[in-house]
Amino acid sequence: MQKKQVNVIWFRNDLRIDDNPALAEILKQDLPVIGMYCFEPRLYQNYFYGLKKTEAYRANFIIEAVEDLKNKLKSLNIGLKISQVSPDDALKQLSDEFEIKGLYFQKEWTSEEVDVEINIKDQIPNTKFESFYGQFLYHPDDVPYEDFNEIPKVFTNFRKKCQKQTEVRSPLEVPEPQSANNFIDLNTSLPTLTELGLEEFEKDSRSAFPFKGGETSGRERLDYYFWDSEKLKYYKKTRNGLLGTDYSSKFSPWLAHGCLSPRRIYAEVKKFEKQIKKNQDTYWLIFELIWRDYFKYVSLKHGNDIFKIGGILNKDYDWYRNKAAFKEWSEGRTKDDFVNANMIELKKTGFMSNRGRQNVASYWSKTLKQDWRIGAAYFEAMLIDYDVHSNWGNWMYNSGVGNDPRDRKFNTQLQADRYDSNGKYRRTWLHDSLF
Numbered sequence: 001m002q003k004k005q006v007n008v009i010w011f012r013n014d015l016r017i018d019d020n021p022a023l024a025e026i027l028k029q030d031l032p033v034i035g036m037y038c039f040e041p042r043l044y045q046n047y048f049y050g051l052k053k054t055e056a057y058r059a060n061f062i063i064e065a066v067e068d069l070k071n072k073l074k075s076l077n078i079g080l081k082i083s084q085v086s087p088d089d090a091l092k093q094l095s096d097e098f099e100i101k102g103l104y105f106q107k108e109w110t111s112e113e114v115d116v117e118i119n120i121k122d123q124i125p126n127t128k129f130e131s132f133y134g135q136f137l138y139h140p141d142d143v144p145y146e147d148f149n150e151i152p153k154v155f156t157n158f159r160k161k162c163q164k165q166t167e168v169r170s171p172l173e174v175p176e177p178q179s180a181n182n183f184i185d186l187n188t189s190l191p192t193l194t195e196l197g198l199e200e201f202e203k204d205s206r207s208a209f210p211f212k213g214g215e216t217s218g219r220e221r222l223d224y225y226f227w228d229s230e231k232l233k234y235y236k237k238t239r240n241g242l243l244g245t246d247y248s249s250k251f252s253p254w255l256a257h258g259c260l261s262p263r264r265i266y267a268e269v270k271k272f273e274k275q276i277k278k279n280q281d282t283y284w285l286i287f288e289l290i291w292r293d294y295f296k297y298v299s300l301k302h303g304n305d306i307f308k309i310g311g312i313l314n315k316d317y318d319w320y321r322n323k324a325a326f327k328e329w330s331e332g333r334t335k336d337d338f339v340n341a342n343m344i345e346l347k348k349t350g351f352m353s354n355r356g357r358q359n360v361a362s363y364w365s366k367t368l369k370q371d372w373r374i375g376a377a378y379f380e381a382m383l384i385d386y387d388v389h390s391n392w393g394n395w396m397y398n399s400g401v402g403n404d405p406r407d408r409k410f411n412t413q414l415q416a417d418r419y420d421s422n423g424k425y426r427r428t429w430l431h432d433s434l435f
């Protein structure tokens with residue numbers, strides 16, 4: 001029997017239907033569309049220093065996000081195949097049933113993601129590949145650099161030039177549904193944490209990130225932070241906070257998994273500036289989104305150097321690899337109570353403020369002089385908002401092997417005095433310990 005011809009959209013870190021270039025494009029074609037998402041086994045296994053790539057907090061967020069995506073796709077008459085094997089195996093299986101004419105997906109460039117694409121090509125050699133950059137604020141075709149080697153070493157130079165010479169493209173609207181006749185019910189279900197080899201957990205009531213995964217909750221958060229509470233008006237003044245849900249936007253987990261598009265956030269900031277208020281605070285959210293872009297361009301320029309011990313500066317420092325030091329740091333049992341409080345927050349919730357991250361990273365790599373990549377790998381396992389470029393880029397920056405022209409070391413006690421002067425943050429996480 002002849003197989004039914006289809007196009008497949010393979011979702012990766014683009015778990016949304018709004019402003020999704022691959023989705024917009026595939027729905028312009030004439031063939032029925034099937035969606036696919038894989039909980040890739042390699043992402044849930046041990047990989048470096050005995051650490052898993054993904055721990056339960058992020059896995060839980062992804063499960064929620066994929067469930068939301070499945071519902072959203074249904075409203076576009078698209079069925080979602082959810083798989084627990086590698087994408088190449090999943091597509092091979094799908095190709096037993098369907099003739100896959102085209103595969104549409106978000107373009108990635110880090111080596112592991114590229115390897116996955118190569119494996120897929122081997123499995124379905126006759127399929128046409130169409131990939132799109134969907135994760136940027138400034139589209140790579142629009143930035144004022146001929147090639148990525150020209151990306152400056154210093155963020156400010158990048159930001160100023162882009163702000164002067166590059167327009168942020170308007171977000172794409174949610175596309176029209178495909179014909180209901182094209183709906184293919186794939187009848188697949190989501191894995192549990194246990195099935196992914198992870199432990200179930202109760203959410204900690206102190207968490208600064210108590211939210212659910214998915215485009216729906218991401219959009220609700222945006223509406224709350226901008227329109228209902230108008231907290232955006234104070235963003236720059238509060239963003240160094242440590243406690244509670246509202247000191248910063250908390251967009252990062254939704255951005256990291258593509259539940260929110262940076263261009264949509266940008267468009268909403270611009271709308272807010274027109275309708276409510278335009279000030280330093282509203283601008284600063286865009287400023288931070290440019291930082292996010294910058295680390296993506298740094299990894300486009302430097303490739304795998306961002307994972308090497310010398311970083312992109314190829315520095316030859318002496319690093320220790322002390323197991324006891326790692327245990328103390330990761331469990332929040334160092335000599336430093338501010339570092340400890342932050343590390344306990346991360347361990348119990350999968351989230352930590354930007355201020356906290358800078359301090360614990362600097363403490364690990366500059367005070368304790370431990371291999372910075374172990375710290376980065378621990379963050380990779382634990383963070384709900386883990387993003388390869390932001391994580392490894394910020395870790396390099398804070399460890400003296402990246403893009404910080406000043407190569408600063410944080411004085412964690414001074415930082416605690418400044419940002420937690422009444423000790424409330426430390427009391428929240430240290431409870432009845434020595435503090």
Ligand SMILES: Cc1cc2nc3c(=O)[nH]c(=O)nc-3n(C[C@H](O)[C@H](O)[C@H](O)COP(=O)(O)OP(=O)(O)OC[C@H]3O[C@@H](n4cnc5c(N)ncnc54)[C@H](O)[C@@H]3O)c2cc1C
Pocket residue numbers: 239248249250251252253255256285288289291292293295352353354355357358361379383385386387388390391392394395398
């Ligand atoms: C050592 C270290 C590791 C980090 N690892 C990650 C990571 O894996 N994933 C991640 O998304 N961010 C990472 N960050 C950046 C930053 O800490 C988080 O993006 C931020 O704390 C998330 O909270 P928010 O969404 O409320 O941020 P907001 O202050 O509300 O900022 C808005 C958005 O701007 C972007 N942003 C803000 N600060 C940075 C920054 N320094 N670098 C890049 N983008 C930024 C984020 O997308 C964020 O959601 C790391 C920072 C450090 C110092």
